[in-house]
Amino acid sequence: MKKKLILFLLLAATTFSCKDFLALTPEYQISDQTFYESQNDFETALTGVYGTFRGLFSTSAVLYMTELTTDNTEIQWSSPSTDEMQMDQNAVTSTNAFVQSVWNTCLYTISRSNAILNRIDAVNFDQTTKNRIKGEAKFLRAYAYFYLVRLYGNVPIINQTFSSPAQVSSADLSLKPSTEVYKVILADLAEAETLLPATLNTDKTRASLTTVKTLLGKVHLTQKNYDLAATKLKEVIDAKSYSLVPNYQTLFTNGNNNLAESIFEIQYVAGRSMGNNYSAIFTPAITSMAIFTNNLQGSGRITPTLDMIRSYTATDARKAVSVNDSVTLIGGRKSYSRYGLKFVDFRAIDLSDGSVTFIPLRYADALLMYAEVLTEQNKPAEALPFINQVRQRAKLTDLTGLNQADLRLAIERERQVEFLYEGHRWFDLVRTGRVQTVMNAHYASLNLSFKVDDFELIFPIPQNEVDLNPTAVKQNPGY
Numbered sequence: 001m002k003k004k005l006i007l008f009l010l011l012a013a014t015t016f017s018c019k020d021f022l023a024l025t026p027e028y029q030i031s032d033q034t035f036y037e038s039q040n041d042f043e044t045a046l047t048g049v050y051g052t053f054r055g056l057f058s059t060s061a062v063l064y065m066t067e068l069t070t071d072n073t074e075i076q077w078s079s080p081s082t083d084e085m086q087m088d089q090n091a092v093t094s095t096n097a098f099v100q101s102v103w104n105t106c107l108y109t110i111s112r113s114n115a116i117l118n119r120i121d122a123v124n125f126d127q128t129t130k131n132r133i134k135g136e137a138k139f140l141r142a143y144a145y146f147y148l149v150r151l152y153g154n155v156p157i158i159n160q161t162f163s164s165p166a167q168v169s170s171a172d173l174s175l176k177p178s179t180e181v182y183k184v185i186l187a188d189l190a191e192a193e194t195l196l197p198a199t200l201n202t203d204k205t206r207a208s209l210t211t212v213k214t215l216l217g218k219v220h221l222t223q224k225n226y227d228l229a230a231t232k233l234k235e236v237i238d239a240k241s242y243s244l245v246p247n248y249q250t251l252f253t254n255g256n257n258n259l260a261e262s263i264f265e266i267q268y269v270a271g272r273s274m275g276n277n278y279s280a281i282f283t284p285a286i287t288s289m290a291i292f293t294n295n296l297q298g299s300g301r302i303t304p305t306l307d308m309i310r311s312y313t314a315t316d317a318r319k320a321v322s323v324n325d326s327v328t329l330i331g332g333r334k335s336y337s338r339y340g341l342k343f344v345d346f347r348a349i350d351l352s353d354g355s356v357t358f359i360p361l362r363y364a365d366a367l368l369m370y371a372e373v374l375t376e377q378n379k380p381a382e383a384l385p386f387i388n389q390v391r392q393r394a395k396l397t398d399l400t401g402l403n404q405a406d407l408r409l410a411i412e413r414e415r416q417v418e419f420l421y422e423g424h425r426w427f428d429l430v431r432t433g434r435v436q437t438v439m440n441a442h443y444a445s446l447n448l449s450f451k452v453d454d455f456e457l458i459f460p461i462p463q464n465e466v467d468l469n470p471t472a473v474k475q476n477p478g479y
Helices: 002-013 039-058 061-066 082-088 097-117 127-152 165-170 178-195 209-222 226-239 248-252 306-311 318-322 363-376 380-393 404-418 425-431 435-445 463-468
Strands: 262-266 323-328 334-340 358-362
Touching: 039 061, 039 097, 039 127, 039 262, 061 082, 061 097, 061 425, 082 097, 097 127, 127 178, 127 209, 178 209, 209 226, 209 262, 209 358, 209 363, 209 425, 226 363, 248 318, 262 363, 306 323, 306 404, 318 323, 318 404, 358 363, 363 380, 363 404, 380 404, 404 425, 425 435
Parallel strands: none
Antiparallel strands: 262 358, 323 334
């Protein structure tokens, strides 16, 4: 792995971005001897880190790993790739391209964050601005590690900035226990809390103090530190910086930037190769359909399962916003085909260049996480108002009188229908210990022989990393 990381980390350490996320100056033209000399250099570099992290969602790699592996979605395309089928069948191998893509993107984000954090104190400019940049870089580094540790388990911990192959060769790049990785995540987020200003950033593509607190709450919840999770999530709620938007549909269609419910978002711009591919992969591969401009054809890569369609009750307002099972064809005739609606840009003239913003963290998530925390603290009566806030927006009746066990299942179901296509389902099922129960029952209901084994609760380390340094990088058991 070290031979590969020499180039990987050296390039990461010297990359920066223009104001447009992916308008990067060629890396070979940048030198750390002439860059990182001013406030503007660090602002530009930070934009580059956000652009790198954005790659998790731009290619949908993280959605293949967190949605297609669950009972939420399946492939309808008649000729899927091997990598796609592995995700759909929970039979992932260490050579899977999505496994490699997410791994690489997270490590690039971490390395580029390090390049800022390890240089910024040596440069003289406004301390308040410097603190904000450091806080945002630590948030992004923590978020990247959080994806890595939940998906792969043991992963490298990289704090250095490398300026030569010799430095990379002498560094410890072995996999570290997940417990150590979580310590790094929590330390970064705790420090980010002290660095970021209390004022809400109206640009939701950048981290605010409450963004950090929300992620901290999610990390503590994942680790089952319920008291700590309750504290952070309550701080987010009590700050009153966010609110549920009245119309659920506005969260997932054109113009959904910087809404009151958005805590952290990934914005896209069509027409400059800076869009997303959701319009293609969430919609059917039907040549004669007429749901897009110029009657464009989707690809049916990540489409809702029949179980997912049935998860919505008849009166749930979210169903018509999230899924459809009737496609309008050229000429007006209807054809049965299940497909997703959220984040699909129906104005797109190129289905791989959609402009709808993706929202990894939003206020409904904070409310339902807080309800989950209270439930795990055996306070179901206190938890009910928070799940009911989300249900009321969906035009559903309030839940009442549920015990702890029943409320756990109610929250699981609520999260499934609330966050379809938002990359939460796999993590939710792993966190609650329900992956095998839910997924194996799902496969059995379809008379499929697929199943999720114990070792498949985390994904394999990319095989390239193991092959290049088998002494330090051990493959996850079972793969």
